[in-house]
Amino acid sequence: MSTMVYPRDEKLSQEDIISNTKVVMQGLEALKNEHNSILHSLLETISCLKKDEEANLVHEKSNLIRKSVEMIELGLGEAQVPAGGEGAAGEEEEREQLEGEGEREREWREGGRERERERLEGGS
Numbered sequence: 001m002s003t004m005v006y007p008r009d010e011k012l013s014q015e016d017i018i019s020n021t022k023v024v025m026q027g028l029e030a031l032k033n034e035h036n037s038i039l040h041s042l043l044e045t046i047s048c049l050k051k052d053e054e055a056n057l058v059h060e061k062s063n064l065i066r067k068s069v070e071m072i073e074l075g076l077g078e079a080q081v082p083a084g085g086e087g088a089a090g091e092e093e094e095r096e097q098l099e100g101e102g103e104r105e106r107e108w109r110e111g112g113r114e115r116e117r118e119r120l121e122g123g124s
Contacts, residue, residue: 025079032072036105039065043112047119 012020042062049055080094 021079025076028072028076028079032069032076035065035069035072036108039069040108040112043116047115 039062042058042065046055046058046062049058
């Protein structure tokens, strides 16, 4: 990924800001997907572990990844504000897409919580 450096005296146009914001958003989306994949793997690992100490370590890691995903999502939300300067045409489609992604993520998290609850109830 390239880094854009602008002289301090040069002002960015609105198009440049929107373009740069989109690049950042794409990077954040990729990072979020990677973190969600790691989190999913950690949750699967928890369900396979027998020792409490190992499970606690994986729980810690999964909590850190969850917090990281939340921060990435916050960054994505903030990045959408400048990108919104394009006009209303794509906003509705983008909003629907984000709502769909959020719903799928909530369902995935609920499934993980339910599996963990079942595992814990079965182990007690």
